[in-house]
Amino acid sequence: MSDIYTEKPWLKNYDKNVPPSLEYEEKTFAEKFREMVDKYPDKTALIYMGKQITYTDLDILSNQLAHYLIKIGLKPDDVVGLHMPNIPAHYIGIIGVQKAGCVSTGLSPLLTSHEMEHQINDSEAKIIITVDVLFAKIAEVADKIECSTVIVTEIADFLPGVKRVLGKLLKKIPTAEIRPLAGKTLTRFMDAIKGMPTDRIEVKRTIDDTIFMMYTGGTTGPSKGAMLTQRGYMYNRQQVLSWLDMVPEEMALSAFPLFHIAGLAFGGFSVTAGVTQICIPNPRDSEFLIKCIKSYKPTLIVNVPTVFFELMKKPELKELDLSNLKWCLSAAAPFPAEYIGELESVIGENKFIELYGMTETSPVTCCNPRYGKKKPTSIGMPVSDTEFKLIDPDTGELAKLGEPGEIAIRGPQLMKEYYKQPEETANAVRDGWMYTGDVAKMDEDGYFYIVDRVKDMVIISGFKVFTRELDDMLAKHPDIDMAAAIGIPDPERPGSERVAAAIVLNPGIERSEAEKEKIKAYLRESVASYKVPKTIEFMDELPTSGVGKVLKRELKKAMTEEVKK
16 A cells, blocks of 8 residues: 555655665675775875875775784674774774774763763773873773773874974874773784784675674663664665765865764765765864865865854855865754855855764665755655655554654664664664654655654643754744753643753843743744743753764753752
8 A cells, every 4th residue: 555655755856866776786894995995096095184195005004903903812793992083093993993804883082981881891892992182081991891902092193203293292282191001901003003914904794794883872771882784884885975976086074073973974985985085183173174174175074063053153164265065964963944045155055965864774864965956954855775754653653744753764774783782673673664763744745854853752731842843943043052942840740741941042142031031932923832941041051962962861851950959
């Protein structure tokens, strides 16, 4: 029986270069990277603070690391934790781990000590590769984790000798002391690879083997390790390269951290496609980003919304020559529609693209077209070989056209499972469909629009309140810099919730009861009265993840405790 989702209305809006279904290469990450090295041996793979690292350089360095990992006893499927910003050692780590037949897991510098301990032990990581300026994070949990070896790189590694020495001497390049860790082997990255064979090494892997174990934020309880396969990740690579019409001649600038699935995807897809990448160690350094854009003239720029917002505040951005720029891509958090026009007035019309993905889907599933019509606030259409359907959270039936429902996804990019979590896996993946927890609507053209998270939806006297709607409304208020709406327990009605909002005001706006009433009055003009927050709390900043996504679970916890006082 046909329905609006099996009819796939999105197919009629695909760009002409994108087929509904692709022919996939049965090649692993390491095999595809080797192909790029053979094809583009002298081409620049990475640009790092002025230093150019060719595909041959990257091949040799990752060979040396792979030899070292095998020498110290790593076996196929052993896990290596990568705890670094976007510096050469991180790219070398990703590739070297693959060549050694192992699996990597990204360790965010923003993890608390408890979260760090959980992820390292849960993944059973044997080795951690970190950087000296983050070493203290590993040292803090060293006596509680089972890993045997810690390898430490430096920000200055791989820079020319003079620049490295002077940068550290003049304190322009940050460094930090490292100390012995009881019961652990501690070595410097450069010492580890020094003297290791440079000849090619490639432990045989199949397309169905695990490639990465990436941890999800987890709205409740500890984070879970999504086990991604070579097939899922490499197929998604082809889906994305086809959809975005990416070619080896691209010059890419991505501030997405490699320890996050979005950065791992864009970085890994690019390095196995012959693309040149500009390394961005600190995505919050807007001046450095602008300097890189000015110097290298990237054809592609990929950031989270918060990075774009900071760039847009810089007058220098409007002075740049962006004639080479083909498109800018945003993901991981919603991009308010009112800012799209402002950004495109700088980068060029129809050059802004939003997409949707998640750790469990390797990660991309839905994207606005590269060339065709892009709809503001939409996450676009399902990519090739990917199916979406929306399920009414109350009835379990398919949501009607234009009505909200939980996104369920089916496609070759789905994860294998959550590591050691069969019940969580069974709950998330049912009959081959990944139930995402995200609520969306679909229009008649097959474009999808995120409405909320299922867990962020608030029920007020039987009425559904999608907090994402309020987030978007609050973002438009002239007094507000940043805001997030959540549901918190209603102390006057046990078992019920009320809507609350955490707000960061723009500089110069006074925190007062009058300001709260002004904001509520503004909302009453656009939304039903039951959606207007009963509680508003002004904050200096909102808790965010490594890619700038507001952590509503932390807000909910903090504001719930405040209400109880």
